[in-house]
Amino acid sequence: MTVLERNQTLVIEFLLLGFGDLHNLRIPLFIIFLIIHIMALTSNVLVIMLVVANQSLHSPMYFFLSQLSLSEILFTSNIVPSMLWLILIGSGRLSVDRCISQFLLLAIPSVTQCLLLAGMSYDRYVAICKPLHYAIIVTFGQQLQIVLSCWLVGFTLSLVVYIYLKQLTFCGLNIINHFFCDIAPLIRLSCSDTYFVEMVTAAVSFPVLLSPFMFIVVTYISIIKAILKIPSNTGRKKTFSTCSSHLIIVCMYYGTLSSIYIFPPKENSVDANKSLSLLYTLVTPLFNPLVYSLRNQDIRAAIQKSLKIMALCKLICSSH
Template sequence: MHHENHTVILDFFLLGFQNLRLFRIPFFILLFSIYIITITGNLFIVLLVSLSHTLHTPMYFFLGQLSLCDTLLSMSVVPNMLDVILKEGKTISLLGCVTQLQMFGWCCIAECYILTVMSCDRYLAICKPLHYSSIMDFKMCLYLVMLSWSLGFLFSIITCVLIYELEFCNHNIIDHFFCDFLPIVDLSCSDTSVVDLEVFMVTPFILLFPFVFVIVTYIYIFLTILGISSITGRQKAFSTCSSHLTVVCLYYGTLISIYLSPSKGYSLNINKITSLFYTMVTPLFNPVIYSVRNQDIRKELNVLIREKEHGCFY
């Protein structure tokens, strides 16, 4: 119900980072540089996995999807955030805000499921090697990836439709650098119980259950690795999953810390820093971790460089 003394809000104002002053331009240059490196690194992995026949395996197929997810996640948040920093705040429409949240949520949820699928892949490869090729064939890989992207889109679009139906009045300032869920819902002057209930019901399927699944699979993986008699065999088995485990810890750690923390008062600044971490630092670390710690990636990179030098790259 509308009240006469309420002004309906159709636009929001993103505050971004306050009191940067002399650090505004250096901060902008730093984040812009990280963004360029992140997009370049992740797109490089996507292209490398696509072009190299030796990397046409389930593990690298999922890695390519993870890099694609990181690319889209960064593109949905960082360009607008850089504009907010440069202008010291920016106005964004309600539709634009919800659209950004939908794209961001889609990529975040899809990445949770892709990381879960990657842990399943490593479990089958290490714990069930004799059945691995028959289970994790191309159709299964494609099905799991499509399911991950589809669930991410479904859960995010439901939340965003419910948010778009909310009423916003009197206050339109979002104390954040992008349209995240908690800052938007806090501004609503209507009943948010439906969207709160929806998020409460789907969060275990997005964060809790996948995270528990990853933990359980890695317990079995470590037990299997410890049972390998040769030191070389143990090292080889562990090297195939160490990069993925590092990325999982970074990604789930930051997501859980921000969405399980209080959303009011002093925690807003902490949420900004944590959000900056998983929207910029984690997508940057993924290609770095896989490029530095993965011998196959480094080997194929060297092959492509040599082919380019000899004019054989096509």
């Protein structure tokens, strides 16, 4: 223990300021955010149920999509309930262990999503650039292996950072001007040597963000080249529409992540950081399934089929 640590009281809990004093906006914001959260959870659960229940959606692309929805459910369930509680009460306290654990449960689905998006781009690359070999290359065993690898890598890398965070000592200030426990304020509030945890975080973060993104860029360059070679304009539009939803999600997801972690706002721009984090934790989980549902003919057909089955079951039950 350093001299600084001995002269200061050890911190056993953090004070999360949330969104500060919202005055009369507290209840309206709580209701709006709660509705968005419920819609996000419902839509992501619906995507998983549709993929499982409909034979027409038993393909690699929709299997990856269901895993993306699962990661969104885990992510929002970890962050949003505590955020809603902070809005109601103004601020809240979390123990150091619980705060670091919240970061772990935030990091695992975040890392996994980056890798899943890369896996989805690989699926689109094979489907468009090598259509005759698609069934041979993208087998069920391979897609299962890719998905399991994404979750395993996400868990392992997040756990490594978590272990280093657990070794930090916190003393003196215990105020986090945010609505969840992110890694930057945890490192900033620590009174022990943070060199190794910063190095490990950098070593993990940049490859996790940049490597999948560069892979996606390379695959889409090949995809666009293949699409441009299609002779008919209708064929080009139809082929591009099969991967446009994925491309929209990639742009939004990596755009918000880069804004928060690679090119973060200045330290005095706390409100900007909160706004970006709010977009990342609340809006994106709702946006992903909506994009696929509204732009994907197979998903829309599966929803219509499910609604017809439900209506038929209701009719049969009411007749008895």
